[in-house]
Amino acid sequence: MSVMTPTAPAPITPASTISLETATVRNWKPPIGLGVFAVIAMLLFTIGARSGVTIFRLSTDSDLIQLPALSADVTVVTIVVTVLLFALAAFSAWKTFQAKKTPLWLTVVFAALFLIAFLTWAAAGATIPVPGLLVGAVGLSAPLIFGALGGVISERVGIVNVAIEGQLLAGAFASAVVASITRQPVAGLLAAIVAGVLVSFVLAAFSIKYFVDQVIVGVVLNVLVIGLTSFLFTQLLSPNEALLNSPPRFPRLPIPILGEIPILGPVLFRQTIIIYIMYVAVAAVWFALFKTKWGLRLRAVGEHPQAADTVGINVNRTRFWNVALAGGIAGLGGAYFTLDSAGAFNKEMTAGAGFIALAAVIFGRWDPIRATLAALLFGFASNLQSVLSIVGSPVPSQFMLMLPYLVTIFAVAGLVGQVRAPAASGKAYIKS
Known part of the structure; x- marks a missing residue:
């Protein structure tokens, strides 16, 4: 007859000594998106290079306080902004490599710079109110x-x-x-x-x-x-x-x-x-x-x-x-x-x-x-196509008419990414 001897329980490792490996998550969508737009800006301002001066009028005739109009040299603005766009895209890539999110301010600044450069280029020799x-x-x-x-x-x-x-x-x-x-x-x-x-x-x-x-x-x-x-x-x-x-x-x-x-x-x-x-x-x-x-x-x-x-x-x-x-x-x-x-x-x-x-x-x-x-x-995209058509933009009118809808598609498909709607949205409720 064999006698079973109890085995000693395994020692409990203190929680402080347990090492948890955390997975590093890197979202490369923001830097890739910014890089694509930087390349688009470079191609647009290089292949379709324009010269001249664009005037941005900041006040209306009825304003009590009149601000001076700003003059922007098309060549200088497009070159400087293109360099800055690539720098911001690189900074976004660096933050992603460190497994950090791209800051919201960076995206806002990138969009503002791209818009300023595009307006300066599109309205070369004209005035934008x-x-x-x-x-x-x-x-x-x-x-x-x-x-x-x-x-x-x-x-x-x-x-x-x-x-x-x-x-x-x-x-x-x-x-x-x-x-x-x-x-x-x-x-x-x-x-x-x-x-x-x-x-x-x-x-x-x-x-x-x-x-x-x-x-x-x-x-x-x-x-x-x-x-x-x-x-x-x-x-x-x-x-x-x-x-x-x-x-x-x-x-x-x-x-x-x-x-x-x-x-x-x-x-x-x-x-x-x-x-x-x-x-x-x-x-x-x-x-x-x-x-x-x-x-x-x-x-x-x-x-x-x-x-x-x-x-x-x-x-x-x-x-x-x-x-x-x-x-x-x-x-x-x-x-x-x-x-x-x-x-x-x-x-x-x-x-x-x-x-x-x-x-x-x-x-x-x-x-x-x-x-x-x-x-x-x-709404801004819709009005932009009207203003650029008036000032004689080289962008085809058909593309300008598509601009609001292109912005809509890009915003929903590209900028939003995966979002969660309200859990019960679209579902009928039947009381049990």
């Missing part, structure tokens, strides 16, 4: 910002809002008709909100109550609104233009003192009431989303509806009313087209702005402030 360029960018960004804010709220609560285009177009149509009949632009503004909410009601009803795929409902709504407004424009607005399609526009309301700040004054503080509402909307949505009980419940429903339901939040009701709120905000963006920018309704006048706003939501990582900055970038 900087305040006019920026004012136009803010104007073209306004409907995108309203649409992006609506998209952020809707997706944060769990509903993919592909119908932003339809909400913008419905808001533009309703504001034009109501403001034309009442001769009150404020009434048109309220009508735009109601129109956006009505489109959102349809989106919410089919997505939340009947569990229809949210993307399909959004696409169908866009087609429906485009077809309906086009039909009504042809049958009603065009034959009765004086009565139904001649809305009064909001006047510009300069803010005293702030409107006299050089550059920023004409751009930000000599605007119409819709732009000022936009400023308030951006701040209000950000504060409400991240600093209030309402925002906490909204984000909880978009991230984990089961957990939100467990603590007593009515998930579907929260989704329904917040999607309606999102539609109302997007409707305000539609009112900008008719009550501020164009002054009348035209068929399909939004021209895909809703889809660019949706791209701004993704580019901004579902954050109101970042989405606003993304919308401003797209």
Whole structure:
């Protein structure tokens, strides 16, 4: 009979003596992207070299404080900036080699230098009105910002809002008709909100109550609104233009003192009431989303509806009313087209702005402030093609027309990379 002798337990190694090998993660996308753009700049400014002087006018004739215009020698600026771009790309590569992230300031400085060099090269021998360029960018960004804010709220609560285009177009149509009949632009503004909410009601009803795929409902709504407004424009607005399609526009309301700040004054503080509402909307949505009980419940429903339901939040009701709120905000963006920018309704006048706003939501990582900055970038790209066409840029007009959409594609596909949407976004909630 054999006797089993117990074996002594293995000695426990103190935690302080355990060496953990950490994997070194290096993200080479930023330095590669910056290097590619540096090479593009070198080829553009070398093969298509231009000479002369570009003048950047910093003040308008009505400014109280007149800033002197800046003159930039095209050859000097393009050479110096190209060298700096390669230096920044090399610095980014060095930081990546050390397994560190490329700083945000480096990307911002790189983009600013590239833009300055491109403007100097493209407008050689001409004058660029900087305040006019920026004012136009803010104007073209306004409907995108309203649409992006609506998209952020809707997706944060769990509903993919592909119908932003339809909400913008419905808001533009309703504001034009109501403001034309009442001769009150404020009434048109309220009508735009109601129109956006009505489109959102349809989106919410089919997505939340009947569990229809949210993307399909959004696409169908866009087609429906485009077809309906086009039909009504042809049958009603065009034959009765004086009565139904001649809305009064909001006047510009300069803010005293702030409107006299050089550059920023004409751009930000000599605007119409819709732009000022936009400023308030951006701040209000950000504060409400991240600093209030309402925002906490909204984000909880978009991230984990089961957990939100467990603590007593009515998930579907929260989704329904917040999607309606999102539609109302997007409707305000539609009112900008008719009550501020164009002054009348035209068929399909939004021209895909809703889809660019949706791209701004993704580019901004579902954050109101970042989405606003993304919308401003797209608006700036849109206005840039107009300004460069006026000053006689050598860049083909077809490419300039593509510029806003190229920026959109590059921003979403190249700059954002992998991002995580709200976990329950696009998923219908069925209470178990």
